[in-house]
Amino acid sequence: MRFFDKIATFTVGILLTVVALCGMAGCGGNENYGSLSIEDVTVYIDSAGHYTFAELQPEFSVPDKAEDITYTYDESSIRIENGIVIPIKNVSKTVNVRAESEHYETSFHVEVWAIRLSGSSNPLYDVSAFSSGISKGQEKCAEALTQNTTVFIGDSFMDDGYIGEYMQTFGVGKDLITAGISSTTSFHWEAIYSDIIGETAPKNIVIHVGTNNFYDENCSAEATQTSLKRLFMYLHTSYASSHIYWFNITQRANVAYADMVTQTNAYMAEWCEAYDWVTCVDTCSKVTVDMLGSDGVHPKTESYSVFTDALAEAGCVIETLA
Numbered sequence: 001m002r003f004f005d006k007i008a009t010f011t012v013g014i015l016l017t018v019v020a021l022c023g024m025a026g027c028g029g030n031e032n033y034g035s036l037s038i039e040d041v042t043v044y045i046d047s048a049g050h051y052t053f054a055e056l057q058p059e060f061s062v063p064d065k066a067e068d069i070t071y072t073y074d075e076s077s078i079r080i081e082n083g084i085v086i087p088i089k090n091v092s093k094t095v096n097v098r099a100e101s102e103h104y105e106t107s108f109h110v111e112v113w114a115i116r117l118s119g120s121s122n123p124l125y126d127v128s129a130f131s132s133g134i135s136k137g138q139e140k141c142a143e144a145l146t147q148n149t150t151v152f153i154g155d156s157f158m159d160d161g162y163i164g165e166y167m168q169t170f171g172v173g174k175d176l177i178t179a180g181i182s183s184t185t186s187f188h189w190e191a192i193y194s195d196i197i198g199e200t201a202p203k204n205i206v207i208h209v210g211t212n213n214f215y216d217e218n219c220s221a222e223a224t225q226t227s228l229k230r231l232f233m234y235l236h237t238s239y240a241s242s243h244i245y246w247f248n249i250t251q252r253a254n255v256a257y258a259d260m261v262t263q264t265n266a267y268m269a270e271w272c273e274a275y276d277w278v279t280c281v282d283t284c285s286k287v288t289v290d291m292l293g294s295d296g297v298h299p300k301t302e303s304y305s306v307f308t309d310a311l312a313e314a315g316c317v318i319e320t321l322a
Helices: 001-023 130-146 158-171 186-198 211-216 219-238 258-273 301-314
Strands: 041-046 070-072 076-079 084-087 094-100 105-115 152-154 177-178 204-208 243-247 278-281
Touching: 001 258, 041 152, 041 219, 084 105, 130 177, 130 186, 152 186, 158 186, 158 301, 186 219, 211 219, 211 258, 219 243, 219 258, 243 301, 258 278
Parallel strands: 041 105, 152 177, 152 204, 204 243, 243 278
Antiparallel strands: 070 094, 076 084, 094 105
């Protein structure tokens, strides 16, 4: 090989080595920052001012190059603080958001869903049949609810017509209130929870709801799961210091919706695991058909101990009355 050919070959070898090293470590200021992506999110706000939130999850393709992000958006529709999105106007709208940092830029959408609680516009929120139960719950909470109270709300499982006899023994000397309403769904409780509980955040909010979504309203599993998530977020944003305990949906002797109940319980258990302010209490797996009353729906009085035992095992402490 001629001298100049050897020099050329040697030079090419050096260049290839430099290019390879630059590709791995970055040279001349051209570091590999990769890309940033943020998925679209959805938030809800209703005509009473209850709202949900969404947590942004920025994805950096090169994680060790992550940077602080500045968001630009229509501030009359939403607010973003510390990566949390909340709606501030009861208007359905798609909000475009631009996310920027020193080396990244991307955009995503926030879908704001406005919900009208009028029964005439949305029958799922029609609570006109429950005026007596709402009034009774309001009176109980206005009279006795404090920051130390555990309030039981939801459907007939938590209604005095069913749990009342058990509570005559279990509830003695305990700071608790039962304010369940028979035949209610999670949609109904989206509309009425704040009217009943009031302005004071109780220590614990214990709720059994969901069964009537299927057996009374013929809701889909997806619609029920969305409503349950929305309700729990409403409760949290309204009463941030309260811990929420949800008894998962009890199976009935009538198994027409058993698969949908199982699917919803599994989905909600996983969803609750992501937050430290809500706990899914698995009572469904502990309640057998022989524990139900003659209607095949509600627990026998003596079977309610399954619920309070599971609640205690989940970490719920019910205070004693002073």
